[in-house]
Amino acid sequence: MPIIAERVDDDSLDRRLLIARWGLVPSWVKDVKIGSKLINARSESILDKPSFRKAAVKRRALVPAEGYYEWQKTEDGKKIPNYLCSEKENVLAFAGLYEFWPGPAPSRGRPAPVAAQLHRSDDDGA
Template sequence: MCGRYVMARAVGDLLAEFDARLEEEVDIPPSWNVAPTDDVPIVLERLIDDATVRQLHVARWGLVPSWAKDPGIGARMINARSESVLEKPAFRKAVQSRRCAVPADGYYEWKQGADKSKQPYYVRPAEGSGLVFAGLYEWWKDPSKAEGDPGRWMLSTSILTADTPPPGAESTIFGQLTALHDRVPLPMDRATMEHWLDPEADDAPALVELVRAGVKDVAAAWRVDSVGKEVGNVRNNSPQLIRPVEALF
């Protein structure tokens, strides 16, 4: 599960890190509390004049299928289960030809205590480098807006998730993640990302399995820190949210 995450890097840094270009100027304010339906950066590749071009775009978090009657459905489509993404009507076309990478600095999870209160945790690479999740994107046309209206087309995205490793990994980072939630967002290393983004790659099942198979190695150096409950309110958004605190349970 990935329902809140951190993306605080500047546009210029993302362009350099992913060797991407802009199709048009974008504004992506840093956020330490990215929530569903927020605008987020994504990286995708397109074939332009027979050449593969990597671009940085801004998308709404929560995929809106092209056939949706209104964009409200996207709030329920922030994650796509990798085990069923090839069959689900909302995602099966996107996984074939509209795959993207979703940059992040880390993400949040919550664990419920005996008193029903929830302790938030921040999951991130131990060395402080960024993450990149496997994602999907889709374009939705607003039928209420006229042809030529720049707001007629909405770009949206979803993050792939996977079930965490089975029992037996308690002594690893995965043991901690399993204790927090039974699913994790799917991270990619750079080699996997190259395959995932390739617009000419057409074996979607193999690509999904490639990403799923690599999750353990990519996340091996992650760490989990307990953080303050302020992150639970989407109106709170500052670097203070990721500061480690003593866990309540």
């Protein structure tokens, strides 16, 4: 997926378009499979979580999308997907984080960017 990546260092700021894999994989983990568990970072606890802390400070991104799904739970416990998008078919952008996992990207043989969505919990009023 394409992301607009921003990297912040002590005295510089760099932005570029990257192709990333969904699911954040911190550079210090041994197995890329953890990325399937790290897909949402909560804004209120992001700096408290070792998995997200470094990326939250230095590697932020915009994740473009045409829409997204919100799941509605019914009284009988079933989940119904609701697709949300712009009325005018504009592209949306989500706040995100990214890392470079040291394992090779499947087709390029160099570190692969991996990303996660940043969001606020429902009780934040947004």
